[in-house]
Amino acid sequence: MNRQHSKTGSLTVTVFVFPGVRLLDVTGPIEVFASANEFGGHYRVQIASEDGAEVITSAGTRLSADLSVDDVREPCDVLVIPGGPEWETLIKDDAFLDVVRQLNEKARCTASVCTGAFLLAAAGLLDGRRATTHWRHSRQLALRFPSVQVESDDIFVRDGHMMTSAGVSAGIDLSLALVEDHYGAEVARAVAKDMVVFMQRPGGQSQFSVRSRAPHTRHEMLRGVLDAVAENPGAHHTLPAMARRAGVSVRHVTRLFYEEVGTTPARYVEQVRLEAAQVMLETGDDPMPVVAQRTGFGSPESLRRAFVRHLGVTPGAFRASFRTTGAGTNDSVSEAVAP
Structure with a gap:
């Protein structure tokens, strides 16, 4: 305008x-x-x-x-x-x-x-x-x-x-x-x-959305894979590993993800790991290397890239924004309104 x-x-x-x-x-x-x-x-x-x-x-x-x-x-x-x-x-x-x-x-x-x-x-x-x-x-x-x-x-x-x-x-x-x-x-x-x-x-609405639950699926073999990822995001969830867990080929499990979840296996795993990291940052004081390891990102840098790519903010900024309103602290608010 x-x-x-x-x-x-x-x-x-x-x-x-x-x-x-x-x-x-x-x-x-x-x-x-x-x-x-x-x-x-x-x-x-x-x-x-x-x-x-x-x-x-x-x-x-x-x-x-x-x-x-x-x-x-x-x-x-x-x-x-x-x-x-x-x-x-x-x-x-x-x-x-x-x-x-x-x-x-x-x-x-x-x-x-x-x-x-x-x-x-x-x-x-x-x-x-x-x-x-x-x-x-x-x-x-x-x-x-x-x-x-x-x-x-x-x-x-x-x-x-x-x-x-x-x-x-x-x-x-x-x-x-x-x-x-x-x-x-x-x-x-x-x-x-x-x-x-x-x-x-900073960031968009994704950082405010409710945690997504494992999507509904008609296939029990895929349900087991989705549940395993949700229960332990930090585990080894490569495409071959998920295919073995489901008892089907890599090609078949990829097709099931597209049809039932609407995304690729890798993107689904990253989304679950991202949400797990959000919970850890909101509710705990674990250092970034621990958060990265427990949620499957491996390193703080990989964690940071995922946050910036999906949420538009760094993990540190996310933690600072969502842990507290800041009531009772003496921290300056100048950074929040700076250009």
């Missing part, structure tokens, strides 16, 4: 709210734009509900609206479409989707937060576009809307005038990107520091 607004021009942000909306999906972006106004930005934020009445969020908090959707007559620079736990009901409500389309027509940029992507997709606004949503729902988005190219690991995705972001707090990341578009990196950096958040957080 080109920075086409002057630094003195006022930009209008319209946030659409509805009953059951997730509170942080709304307040996260609003805080970013409000904070930007303290550092040279000029945003005017307005909250719109379908009829102009207050709504009750999924947290039970009441949110007042500034105006109704029909009162949004002038084009806005940014339209924020938040999500909510009841998205499955909302995407079947044709009248509600018409409201989303109506608002989009008056927006220079439309941005969704979390499951708000489902509302845009159901309204047909993401057809043929790249998009993302909360990692827990990305598969559903892809299945329900095959015309949408789902980028499941991205924190936010921009495709033309449409932007989508991952779960809840990712709305902050998306909003910071918009501030940078509108007023430059210095203003966005000042907002990030003020809110004590990453200007650009």
